Amino acid sequence: MNHFAYRDGVLHVEDVPLPAIAEAAGTPVYVYSRATLVRHVRAFREGLSALENPHIAFAVKANPNLAVLRVLANEGCGADVVSGGEMTRALAAGIAPADIVFSGVGKTHAELVQGIEAGIGQFNIESEEEGYELSMIAQRHGVRVPCALRVNPDVDARTHEKISTGKRENKFGVPLDRAAAIYAALAGEPGLEMRGVAVHIGSQLSDLEPLETAFGKLGDLVADLRAGGHPVTHADLGGGLGVPYREGEVFPSPAEYGAMVARVTAGWDVRLSFEPGRVIAANAGVLLTRVVRAKRSGNGPPFVIVDAAMNDLARPAMYGAWHDFDAVEPTGERMTAHIVGPICETGDTFAMDRDIDAMGPGDLAVFRSAGAYGATMASSYNSRGFVAEVLVDGDKWAVVADRISPHAIMDAERVPDWL
Numbered sequence: 001m002n003h004f005a006y007r008d009g010v011l012h013v014e015d016v017p018l019p020a021i022a023e024a025a026g027t028p029v030y031v032y033s034r035a036t037l038v039r040h041v042r043a044f045r046e047g048l049s050a051l052e053n054p055h056i057a058f059a060v061k062a063n064p065n066l067a068v069l070r071v072l073a074n075e076g077c078g079a080d081v082v083s084g085g086e087m088t089r090a091l092a093a094g095i096a097p098a099d100i101v102f103s104g105v106g107k108t109h110a111e112l113v114q115g116i117e118a119g120i121g122q123f124n125i126e127s128e129e130e131g132y133e134l135s136m137i138a139q140r141h142g143v144r145v146p147c148a149l150r151v152n153p154d155v156d157a158r159t160h161e162k163i164s165t166g167k168r169e170n171k172f173g174v175p176l177d178r179a180a181a182i183y184a185a186l187a188g189e190p191g192l193e194m195r196g197v198a199v200h201i202g203s204q205l206s207d208l209e210p211l212e213t214a215f216g217k218l219g220d221l222v223a224d225l226r227a228g229g230h231p232v233t234h235a236d237l238g239g240g241l242g243v244p245y246r247e248g249e250v251f252p253s254p255a256e257y258g259a260m261v262a263r264v265t266a267g268w269d270v271r272l273s274f275e276p277g278r279v280i281a282a283n284a285g286v287l288l289t290r291v292v293r294a295k296r297s298g299n300g301p302p303f304v305i306v307d308a309a310m311n312d313l314a315r316p317a318m319y320g321a322w323h324d325f326d327a328v329e330p331t332g333e334r335m336t337a338h339i340v341g342p343i344c345e346t347g348d349t350f351a352m353d354r355d356i357d358a359m360g361p362g363d364l365a366v367f368r369s370a371g372a373y374g375a376t377m378a379s380s381y382n383s384r385g386f387v388a389e390v391l392v393d394g395d396k397w398a399v400v401a402d403r404i405s406p407h408a409i410m411d412a413e414r415v416p417d418w419l
């Protein structure tokens with residue numbers, strides 16, 4: 001079931017026609033489908049059905065909206081957080097502290113304290129230095145905190161270089177060849193309860209093979225640690241499963257992923273955790289935008305200038321990413337165009353020479369697959385406001401993040417009286 005479908009020639013999200021949302025909430029605006037989020041979580045869980053009691057911690061950085069997190073919490077998801085701010089959001093959305101995993105290479109002292117005081121379920125330690133600092137703070141609080149050691153398996157995830165995290169030269173985790181020694185050192189720390197290992201090699205992975213290689217290396221480490229006398233009860237396999245951004249692309253399904261995991265981890269005898277982000281949220285949202293105008297460009301295709309820009313959806317400018325672009329009310333006619341935003345940077349380009357539905361000033365369109373790494377990466381560049389977000393549930397919808405106006409942003413600034 002696709003919850004982003006045309007009915008009587010008008011694109012709907014579930015039972016809501018997008019023109020109604022544009023009219024009431026304005027554009028640009030992100031629109032998420034609750035039914036799609038739920039379907040994706042259930043498909044992911046179903047894919048892991050061969051495993052005993054897997055822990056699914058949604059990677060909050062993919063979409064930290066409180067209402068989205070609440071939908072996922074209601075489906076039994078925990079959270080993978082990478083900052084104190086994300087931890088605050090996960091807790092506010094109703095996710096139990098015990099179901100929260102705290103990842104991240106630069107957790108500050110204040111964030112470690114925040115995690116300990118909240119009683120979160122697991123710290124994924126990314127360096128020996130972080131482990132000692134965490135232990136010291138934990139002892140001061142009179143507790144031992146549950147921890148996993150994140151290892152860097154030196155595997156090429158074969159994804160965009162900016163979202164690859166498991167190569168030796170990346171900043172994440174501890175090198176595999178030092179992992180056992182660091183684990184042993186940290187296991188001697190009175191503030192830490194070392195209980196397992198973690199790995200996350202990157203995002204938008206189109207191939208299961210690098211994941212399988214990384215998990216295999218993690219399994220060898222688990223065996224080494226056990227041989228060294230360490231009880232290992234948990235392993236966190238991270239996120240990274242990719243999604244199709246272009247119609248017709250095929251990616252490994254959660255079922256194929258789950259079957260691979262079950263095969264590779266057979267006999268590990270640990271509780272497995274997963275940190276999916278994109279695979280849950282990306283195709284559960286669109287960015288709804290309106291054409292400002294179409295501009296001729298010499299002999300080339302026209303520029304279709306939309307009211308969304310790189311500050312609202314950064315992926316095309318940042319990673320050269322593709323988002324399908326469709327009219328909300330297509331006429332059946334087609335055109336070739338460059339699709340750009342209004343920002344004063346050539347990087348503010350969503351697509352060049354794209355075959356799209358014919359459209360002109362005032363027409364509505366969507367960038368698809370915008371539910372992950374969309375609104376959360378927004379900025380106010382060019383003194384544009386922060387984009388609004390809407391959640392649809394059947395024939396109901398609600399604004400779940402207000403548009404933040406350029407005025408409100410300016411209100412937080414001060415001109416000192418000595419100027």
Ligand SMILES: *Cc1c(COP(=O)(O)O)cnc(C)c1O
Pocket residue numbers: 059061062080082103104200202203204238239240241275276277278279
């Ligand atoms: C970003 C991230 C994830 C989620 O990645 P996806 O590709 O969105 O599934 C999971 N774990 C960690 C540690 C991350 O940094």
